[in-house]
Amino acid sequence: MTGAAGCAGKPTLAVVGATGAVGTVMLGILSERADIWGEIRLIASARSAGRKLTVRGEQVEVVALAEEAFEGVDVAMFDVPDEVSARWAPIAASRGAVVVDNSGAFRMDPEVPLVVPEVNPHAARMRPRGIIANPNCTTLSMIVAMGALHAEFGLTELVVSSYQAASGAGKAGVDALREQLGKVAGSDLGSQPGDVRGAIGDSGPFPGPLALNVVPFAGSLQEDGWTSEELKVRNETRKILGLPGLPIAVTCVRVPVITGHSLAVHARFEREVTVSAAHEILATAPGVVLCDDPAQGEFPTPADVVGTDPTWVGRVRRALDDPCALELFVCGDNLRKGAALNTAQIAEVVAAERAAL
Amino acid sequence: MTGAAGCAGKPTLAVVGATGAVGTVMLGILSERADIWGEIRLIASARSAGRKLTVRGEQVEVVALAEEAFEGVDVAMFDVPDEVSARWAPIAASRGAVVVDNSGAFRMDPEVPLVVPEVNPHAARMRPRGIIANPNCTTLSMIVAMGALHAEFGLTELVVSSYQAASGAGKAGVDALREQLGKVAGSDLGSQPGDVRGAIGDSGPFPGPLALNVVPFAGSLQEDGWTSEELKVRNETRKILGLPGLPIAVTCVRVPVITGHSLAVHARFEREVTVSAAHEILATAPGVVLCDDPAQGEFPTPADVVGTDPTWVGRVRRALDDPCALELFVCGDNLRKGAALNTAQIAEVVAAERAAL
Numbered sequence: 001m002t003g004a005a006g007c008a009g010k011p012t013l014a015v016v017g018a019t020g021a022v023g024t025v026m027l028g029i030l031s032e033r034a035d036i037w038g039e040i041r042l043i044a045s046a047r048s049a050g051r052k053l054t055v056r057g058e059q060v061e062v063v064a065l066a067e068e069a070f071e072g073v074d075v076a077m078f079d080v081p082d083e084v085s086a087r088w089a090p091i092a093a094s095r096g097a098v099v100v101d102n103s104g105a106f107r108m109d110p111e112v113p114l115v116v117p118e119v120n121p122h123a124a125r126m127r128p129r130g131i132i133a134n135p136n137c138t139t140l141s142m143i144v145a146m147g148a149l150h151a152e153f154g155l156t157e158l159v160v161s162s163y164q165a166a167s168g169a170g171k172a173g174v175d176a177l178r179e180q181l182g183k184v185a186g187s188d189l190g191s192q193p194g195d196v197r198g199a200i201g202d203s204g205p206f207p208g209p210l211a212l213n214v215v216p217f218a219g220s221l222q223e224d225g226w227t228s229e230e231l232k233v234r235n236e237t238r239k240i241l242g243l244p245g246l247p248i249a250v251t252c253v254r255v256p257v258i259t260g261h262s263l264a265v266h267a268r269f270e271r272e273v274t275v276s277a278a279h280e281i282l283a284t285a286p287g288v289v290l291c292d293d294p295a296q297g298e299f300p301t302p303a304d305v306v307g308t309d310p311t312w313v314g315r316v317r318r319a320l321d322d323p324c325a326l327e328l329f330v331c332g333d334n335l336r337k338g339a340a341l342n343t344a345q346i347a348e349v350v351a352a353e354r355a356a357l
Numbered sequence: 358m359t360g361a362a363g364c365a366g367k368p369t370l371a372v373v374g375a376t377g378a379v380g381t382v383m384l385g386i387l388s389e390r391a392d393i394w395g396e397i398r399l400i401a402s403a404r405s406a407g408r409k410l411t412v413r414g415e416q417v418e419v420v421a422l423a424e425e426a427f428e429g430v431d432v433a434m435f436d437v438p439d440e441v442s443a444r445w446a447p448i449a450a451s452r453g454a455v456v457v458d459n460s461g462a463f464r465m466d467p468e469v470p471l472v473v474p475e476v477n478p479h480a481a482r483m484r485p486r487g488i489i490a491n492p493n494c495t496t497l498s499m500i501v502a503m504g505a506l507h508a509e510f511g512l513t514e515l516v517v518s519s520y521q522a523a524s525g526a527g528k529a530g531v532d533a534l535r536e537q538l539g540k541v542a543g544s545d546l547g548s549q550p551g552d553v554r555g556a557i558g559d560s561g562p563f564p565g566p567l568a569l570n571v572v573p574f575a576g577s578l579q580e581d582g583w584t585s586e587e588l589k590v591r592n593e594t595r596k597i598l599g600l601p602g603l604p605i606a607v608t609c610v611r612v613p614v615i616t617g618h619s620l621a622v623h624a625r626f627e628r629e630v631t632v633s634a635a636h637e638i639l640a641t642a643p644g645v646v647l648c649d650d651p652a653q654g655e656f657p658t659p660a661d662v663v664g665t666d667p668t669w670v671g672r673v674r675r676a677l678d679d680p681c682a683l684e685l686f687v688c689g690d691n692l693r694k695g696a697a698l699n700t701a702q703i704a705e706v707v708a709a710e711r712a713a714l
Contacts, residue, residue, distance in 0.1 A: 157678075161518035161621035163571045163610065178543075181569075185542030186535075190615025196660035207651075212538075213660035214520045214612055214619055216672050216686040221651050225632065225674040234677070247678030251621040251686060253520065255571055256613050258547030262571055264518035264608040266623070275582065294564075294578050303553035303570035315573050317582040320591070321604035329573040329608060 010038035011074035011351050014097065016088065018042035018053060018062055021171045022079040022102060026340040027055040033344060036351050043069050043076075070095040074354065075347045078102060079340070093130030100346045102134040102339055107236060109133070114239045116140065117345040118287040119147035123240075124349050132346055137338030138162055138218075138229060138252065139236040141261040142330045144311040144337070148285035149278060149326070150241055154270035156324075158248045160233060163255045163262040164218055165302060168334050169205040174258055176204025180211035181256070206254055215254040227252055260302025261334040268325040275316050278326055282313050287337070292316050300331035308333060309341055367395035368431035368708050371454065373445065375399035375410060375419055378528045379436040379459060383697040384412045390701060393708050400426050400433075427452040431711065432704045435459060436697070450487030457703045459491040459696055461585075464593055466490070471596045473497065474702040475644040476504035480597075481706050489703055494695030495519055495575075495586060495609065496593040498618040499687045501668040501694070505642035506635060506683070507598055511627035513681075515605045517590060520612045520619040521575055522659060525691050526562040531615055533561025537568035538613070563611060572611040584609055617659025618691040625682040632673050635683055639670050644694070649673050657688035665690060666698055 015030075017023045023044075030040060031054075040055055042062045049064035063069050065088060070076060076097040078085045085103035093099050106112040106129075113123040114133045124132050135143065146155065166177035180200045189195045190212045200209040208215040219229035230250040238246050255262075283290040291300045292314040300312035312331045319325035332338055372387075374380045380401070387397060388411075397412055399419045406421035420426050422445060427433060433454040435442045442460035450456050463469040463486075470480040471490045481489050492500065503512065523534040537557045546552045547569045557566040565572040576585035587607040595603050612619075640647040648657045649671040657669035669688045676682035689695055 159516045159623045161608075163520070163612070178545075181538065181542045185538040188535075190660065191663060193664040194661055195663075207654050208656075208658050209660055212614055213658050214614060215658055216619070216621070216656050217651055224677075225649075225651065225672065226677075227651075247676070249623050249676045249678070249682065249684050251518075251623075251672065251684055253619075253621065253686070255520070257569055257571060262573070262610075264573070264610065264621075266516045266606050266608075292582075294574055294582065294584075297564050299565075299573050301565050301570050301572055303547065303566055304551055306548060306552075307550040315582065315608065319604070319606045320581075320583075321606070325606065327606050327608055329610070 010036060011354055012039045012041065012072055013037040013347060014041045014043055014070060014073040014076040015079070016043045016065065016076055017079035019044045019048045019051065020079055021167070022335060022339045025335045026077065026079060026344065027053060029336065029340050029344050031056050036348060041069070041073065067091055067095065070097050073097040075100060075350050077343050077347055079343070089131050090129070098127070098350045099131040100134060100343050100350070101131055102343050104136065104232065106131050107133040107135065108239070114236060115346050116143050116147065116240055116342060117349050118144045120240055120242070121349050124346060125353070134339070134343045134346060135236045135240060136232040137168055137334035138164060138261055139233050140338045140342055141311065141332035141334060142263045142265060143237060143240055144285070144287045145282060145313045145328070145330050146237070146265070146267065147241060148281050148288060149267065152281050153273050155241065155243060155246060155267060156270055157268040158237065158246065159266040160248065160250045161264045162252045164252060165255070165257040165259050165261055165334055166210060167259040168218070168261060172205045176206065177210050177256055177258065180209060184211045210254060210256050213256065216251065218252040218254050257302045258306070259333060259335055260306045260331055261338060262302055262329065262331045265328045265330060266319070266325060267328065268322065270324070272323045273318060273326050275318055278316050287311060288313060299329060302331055305331045306333050309336055311337060367393060368711055369396040369398065369429055370394040370704060371398045371400055371427060371430040371433040372436070373400040373422060373433055374436035376401045376405045376408065377436055378524065379692060379696045382692045383434065383436060383701065384410060386693065386697050386701050388413050393705060398426070398430065424448055424452065427454050430454040432457060432707050434700050434704055436700070446488050447486070455484070455707045456488040457491060457700050457707070458488055459700050461493065461589065463488050464490040464492065465596070471593055472703050473500050473504065473597055473699060474706055475501045477597055477599070478706050481703060482710070491696070491700045491703060492593045492597060493589040494525055494691035495521060495618055496590050497695045497699055498668065498689035498691060499620045499622060500594060500597055501642070501644045502639060502670045502685070502687050503594070503622070503624065504598060505638050505645060506624065509638050510630050512598065512600060512603060512624060513627055514625040515594065515603065516623040517605065517607045518621045519609045521609060522612070522614040522616050522618055522691055523567060524616040525575070525618065529562045533563065534567050534613055534615065537566060541568045567611060567613050570613065573608065575609040575611050614659045615663070616690060616692055617663040617688055618695060619659055619686065619688045622685045622687060623676070623682060624685065625679065627681070629680045630675060630683050632675055635673050644668060645670060656686060659688050662688045663690050666693055668694060
């Protein structure tokens, strides 16, 4: 099977974690986008080996994760938990594959670039470990829009509040939300203290009931009361934009939405901004759709943008007290641009590099 | 009926809009709080006249809104639409009642104080029109906590994102959300663009589907893309805190919660702040409950605080880039402190004044 591609032909792609939530979306995305790959090899845990999955309309058998599985692979995408990436990405890289990793294992490694192709594609070339990291889904849900505005106006500060979907916590998150909704629908719950919590009981992967509620905590607890999710948005945004000192304050909140992360953003810039100039930038920026005509009911919502590729931006307002600041509401699909799509785009950047040699 | 009270005895209270959503909560609150009132007269539209409602354990017959209905009334609470207050509050005042108005009709009138008893009780005394205004529910859901922090550290800037409940749009909002939940529960909706919108159809009082979604628009569209709700939070916060120039940027978002408004707040102060100093202030401030131990799963959520009186505060963090700024997550019951309770508290301040004469 590995003979079908190589340096002379189309490159070989490995999808590690092909049977997971992001892997499943990835196979769909690989089937929709320009077909630049030779072999696409599907890799998963030994438990899933032998299963057949469809990609590009063909049945492909899943092979078990092992050193030999990377034989002849040009680009290896990893959609697996942090600890699996931490162990296996360097192995794949040592076998000659360029790894595009969607876990949190390498994002803040100074020798691993963190890439969003619309924002910092050049960074993908500097990869001394042979690994390129894909940002966290919450960062990705806003960064394309913020990168476009930064290029024009120069960001000096961000204050961000998130409205994050259940699928950010994986399939377990979606299952838990659907089960909780079944328990509260058709009831008169939500008007008495704790009645929702009482009816729902175990809240699954969330630290509180999510149906008829919002939960101001995502990820794990870190120093000084911050969550891992909040620090990721902060640190990754700084790294992607090349602004290591950018002030960023983030509050991450889970909301009862299946898929689609939203963020309310207060962004301050070096220069004066106007809504019309921001509109012009956002309307023409690659990967961004401007959806901002509230008089006609046009603003992005997660239920409308789920399943789509771009970052959607609306409710653009200039701060009333600061001619250099904008308020925006941004939505994106946390499983597509927030995970699988951006990984695929990075892999395509690497493939284009090789093709240009 | 009017002879039961008067200047010498307990004051007479009128509740205008007694049959509405806030009015209903008000009758409950009046039955729970210290019994300082003589007669409690229930007033509503002619359509509701003759109905009997229970307050303080007694059946009281609703009388129709008319000039004579204010005869002998010392304090008149108005829980009615803006246009009804605009017309009838001055009439009640002209008959000698002190009006406490929960509509938006008078809040920004320079001759009408906007009062939160824990924050600016003294302002209630200066009421040249005989009218005192009760703030908007979103402002009220955070203002007690922010007032306490402001008194200590001196606020210099606020950036606020809201997570507002359906009941902020009245009974129609609650009914619409419950109906929408019935349509999406037990489905696999929420993973395809527009599938939730398609299943829900008419979204009731909201400008988009609210079940399995968030809607970044509340109120009506005003100049430069701002909503009425966002401008209310800004203008009312400035007026209550006596900071007419305070920079405030607000984004209001509706979430699928029955009752309980939440806000993510970025607050900058004149002085350096610490989490421990903020905790001490919030733990002892009247009307505030500190709920901030995320290691033990303790943070406020709307489903837990609904039906309670205080403003709940958690997720207190000092901004990592600014020793003068705090991030907080604040929750309150938008029908209680956000509406009926604060109105009752203002009425009690007025009654105490009269008692002191």
